Amino acid sequence: MNKRTxxxxxxxxxxxxxxxxxxDIIETNYRTRYEEIDIIAKDKNTIVFVEVKYRKNESFGxxxxxxxxxxxxxxxxxxxxxLSNKNKSIEKTSIRFDAIGITxxxxxxxxxxxxxxxxxxx
Numbered sequence: 001m002n003k004r005t006x007x008x009x010x011x012x013x014x015x016x017x018x019x020x021x022x023x024d025i026i027e028t029n030y031r032t033r034y035e036e037i038d039i040i041a042k043d044k045n046t047i048v049f050v051e052v053k054y055r056k057n058e059s060f061g062x063x064x065x066x067x068x069x070x071x072x073x074x075x076x077x078x079x080x081x082x083l084s085n086k087n088k089s090i091e092k093t094s095i096r097f098d099a100i101g102i103t104x105x106x107x108x109x110x111x112x113x114x115x116x117x118x119x120x121x122x
Contacts, residue, residue: 010054011038014100017107023048032081035074040082046094049079051113054102064101064108072097072114 015025023041030037039050051071053063075097083090099113 010102011052013102014050014052014107015039015041017100017109018050021109030078030082032078034081035071035078037075037078037082043096046096047083047088048096048098049075049082050098050100051075052100052102056104058103062101062108063103064099064110064113067099067113076114 011028015028018039018041019025023043025039025041026047027040028038030040037049038052039048041048041050051067053066055061055063079095079097080090083093083095096112097114099110101108101110
């Protein structure tokens, strides 16, 4: 299985996981000129931008460690574009950045991940 197919499969797994947790999936693979946002979901009244990372095992580290500050900035810019395209105010819209790491079959979900991993745009 090639990397793109495997990544798509794991993103679908992450979306199913979020749906099971009560999230509504709004979009997947939202592309801007800056970045692709893997999943955009709604958790109650909050729009959640989700980055999904997969590794077969942790021999090269935890998949969540690969979400660099630069990656976070690009996702944040993509989120701002998404909100603008949907006529939603950044200041008035409740948003959050989550990360899902999948190692083998184990799913780790970190809410408000950019605050945990680094810095978001808020």
